[in-house]
Amino acid sequence: MNISKLVLISVLSLSTFVSASYEAKKAGMSSERLDKIAPNLSKYIDKQRLPGLITAVSRKGHLVHFEVQGFSDVENQIPLKEDSLFRIYSMSKPVTGVALMILLEEGKVRLNDPVSLYIPEFATTKVMKANKDGTYDTVKLKKQITIRDLATHTSGVAYSFTANKQLKKIYEENKLSPYFFIDNISLAKNGLDSFATSTKAFPDICSFSAALASKAPLMHQPGEKYTYSMGMDILGCVIERASGKTFDNFLKERIFDPLGMDDTSFYVPGSKADRFTNLYASPRGVRRLSPELSKSLSKNRNMVLVDPASNSPYLQEASLFDGGSGLVSSTRDYLTFAEMLLNGGSKGKTRIISRKSVELMSSNHLNKSITNNPKYPQGMGFGLTVGVVKDAGLAGQYGSNGKYFWGGAAATVFWIDPQEELVAVAMTQLLGSPWPLRADFEALVYGAIDD
8 A cells, every 4th residue: 555545544634533532522422432432333243132122212303323243144254334224123113102192282182082982892802810720800990091001011012022821822722913923933943044934913903903902801800900911903903094095105295205314114114224233133032022933043142144135024014014123224314203202293394293202201290109109210200102210219220210211122222312402322133131231231331421
């Protein structure tokens, strides 16, 4: 290499360093400490605990950290890229929450509306009363399930992995799920094929919602307990019927297109297939999510390939749009979405929802009988589709009271701290991750605040 090229490279490197340092200073962050985030989290890649990782931090309107490390495809050593696409699973829920807030603002739905106004089958849903001998009886609703109940996981609907034995059996026998079913478990042992089928049990989200309402009782009376659930998926049907649009089109027209979130959708088109990431699972951590899948995985590895990007059901165009878990997105897209919320519902000149809608969405909606229960995490509450920190000290978390957040089943995570004007996103692809990635990331990010 000649001297002129060396000089040019040195100048460009110095310019990048100075620019990054300047942005960090304007945002009240230490560039030195921000530079420690990626190296400190590299242990997860080096020890083969995660396939790859993208971390991004924005504060006071400045992007102060964006780092990519590891692989999209570990087996073929294909590096992760800035625009790689991830299954964000439950990080779909806050997107559904924003869609709900749009309709609330327009007067098309109300939080205390009975869900049966939009899905009539829920008017006659019963509540399970489980017996010690494994049987169950049913009793009538004390009150109708409301939109708020769905958005706060207090409806009495569950997931298969949060349901009691009797309800889980009903869900499984009737295939009451809006997700891809884990049917090819034997193939997950060697990672030769996708662990999931390319079809879902119902043609659309409203068919699923009607079947759930008519074939399965609730696990408890609405509003009485918090049970992590498929309620956000049912919200997708409510949004379809209240708006007159399919859920995917509503999200595209009202959120994704206005924000320029071109990489967020319910499937991966062929033109973007080379950016899609493999999905792995932790044999150690996936037991709670899927005991069946856990039994089939090799126990002597930290992660096992279960859904190769090249053969994933996400490559096929969807017809059932599950707002609780179905979206695929990129790090920059989700960062844009989170920044919109931090900015009070707008990004640049584009307003999605009002500042008061963001405040309502991110306020605690759980009553004290739920949050004071010893089984509910101390210092925490729950907003409309997002977790909320009520007391950071009691919660034992970095950040401020009023921080709100959520994560996905494949170890993706984001949070918004309005008090610190801060947004952070981490993207990876490991189902059932047992690793404290979020806690480590939070400590490093908050440790870099320097004002």
